[in-house]
Amino acid sequence: MSLFKGPMRQHIEGFKGLTNKKDVLEVQPGKEVCIPLVCGAVTNIDILVKEGDHVCIGTKIAQCNEGNVVPIYASVSGTVKGTKKLMHASLRPQEHLVIENDGKYEKIQSFEPVDYETADRESLIDFMMNAGIIGLGGAGFPSYVKYKFAKDVKMLIINAVECEPFITADYRTIQENVKEFRTGVLAMRKMAMAKEVSIAIKKTHQDLIDFVNEAFKNDEGVKAVGVPDVYPMGWERVLVRELLHKEYEKLPIEVGAIVNNAETAIAFGEALLYGQAITHRILTVSGHGVKEPQNVKVPVGVAASEVVAACGGYAFDEVKLIAGGPMMGKTIVNDQFVIDRNMNALTVLGNKPYDSISCLRCGQCSDHCPAGLQPVRIAQAVKTNDKSAMERLCAMDCIECGLCTYICPSRLDVTENVRKAKRQLAMAKK
Ligand code: SF4
Ligand code: SF4
Incomplete structure (x- = not known):
């Protein structure tokens, strides 16, 4: 971690009024859900059900055993149809377990409840x-x-x-x-x-x-x-x-x-x-590119396209769809990915192209970086493919907060360059 810390104090427009007074809308899935078989970066998951099995909301369907134990539970009742590979919100293709929705929403208790006051x-x-x-x-x-x-x-x-x-x-x-x-x-x-x-x-x-x-x-x-x-x-x-x-x-x-x-x-x-497992997720669907911004409660594994449709659909023909918030989320090229357990938002923005100009060397990205980095210098190192400079400039410490792009008067996507540096350093390490 660099010794130089940014001010970490940038007020940015919140647009919270689009959703904060509205009740949470419950969205039911269509004919199937596809539950991501991924826990953080771990994809080595044991599937505990087989094709044709009947499951209920709350049935344990898979478990990650690599490093840490993390079970995964079904979010609808219906029939297991097998697995398929889909683009995940993390921007990597991942295996998903497909469950055909029987429309009955049968629910079971996943485990015995516990009284925290008496339990040790x-x-x-x-x-x-x-x-x-x-x-x-x-x-x-x-x-x-x-x-x-x-x-x-x-x-x-x-x-x-x-x-x-x-x-x-x-x-x-x-x-x-x-x-x-x-x-x-x-x-x-x-x-x-x-x-x-x-x-x-x-x-x-x-x-x-x-x-x-x-x-x-x-x-x-x-x-x-x-x-x-x-x-x-x-x-x-x-x-x-x-x-x-x-x-x-x-x-x-x-x-x-x-x-x-x-x-x-x-x-x-x-x-x-x-005794209820994480089978559903409450997330904010907002931004000026969706017709009816809402907080929604959805089963894990429902398609992003269905969630946006439940919020009135897209407001423009061309939008920018982000899995997560506009600062730290990941832009995804289509809406065929699904909502995973750790996704707190879907942000839909207008997709207006804008012209960026050359770096002004104003230093604002460095002044505002909360991790104390110099994003402009890291971006330069990416251009010249200088991995030792990327390392020296501690690119891996970037938390991908997006502030350097937000603040840049030249409208350069500085964050994307720092992300590139991280990817290149990670590849070199492998
Ligand atoms: S995205 Fe990374 S480099 Fe840019 S301001 Fe945030 S932490 Fe700093
Ligand atoms: S904020 Fe933009 S223009 Fe200013 S130094 Fe950083 S990259 Fe260059």
Whole structure:
């Protein structure tokens, strides 16, 4: 990590009003769902069902055993039709398990519920592992691992910042699932053995801060904390700096913090209270390229095209479709990919071509990079294919926040160049 840190304080237009007052819309799938057989970067997944098997919502259908244990559950009832390879939202082709929807939506309890107040810490960690709770803020990393190695935790941080434009899924979900949220947060606190829990919410959402403080009023040590409305406030390194005034090298636990996303806490609460696995996902479908921006609840594995259609369809003939928010999401060339468990948004923008001009050497991308990088110099190294310069400039530390592209007055896609550098360094390492 570079010694030079950017200001990490860029306010960007939020457009949250497009969706934050609307109820969550439930979207049912069409004739099939295709459930991605992928856990983070791991694709070595054991399939536990075979073609022709009948499954219900909540049936365990696959499990990742490589490195960490992560089970995957069916999101509709119907018949297993086999596997097929599709483009995944990560921009890699991946195997998907196809389930033909029988339209009955039969549901089973995936596992026995557990009372977090009487269960001990170790059994809660095992429960979290077997329930398949992963980070729903984007990373998709199995959450139990953070707690398994927890030691001297000063603060559990629940991340409800939603610093990217358009996204309001956490804002709505917390208010509509407060019992599950509280259960998940208090169970996580027990697992972390943390006295203090800070639920980080943008200062501009005072209504949500008040709502959360009311929900936890009898839980000593748990409080909602307002954080600045700047980007990328939701990056865990920035959150830890804001709340604990500390820097870490690799993981927040080095400075006594565990960070989990608010929707992860809700999913954990649902698992504890009802024995319910992650079979559905609430995400924000927004942007000026979709007719009726909404927060939607969809089964995992439903096609993005069906979700956009449920939101009124595209507003223009040509749009830019992004899996995720407009800053950190990935632009995808068509809408045939499916919604995965860790996808918090679908952003649809107008696809106006614009002209970029040569770099002005203004240094703004370096001034604003939250990872303390010099994106313009990394982009230069990509042009000259100078891998040692890419390495020296710590390109791998880029978190792909998109701020360098956003800020660039020449309208250069600086982030894409830094991504290229990362890809080239990763390939060279392999
Ligand atoms: S995308 Fe990467 S290089 Fe650009 S500002 Fe964000 S962290 Fe820095
Ligand atoms: S912000 Fe754009 S114009 Fe300015 S130095 Fe960076 S790449 Fe060049």
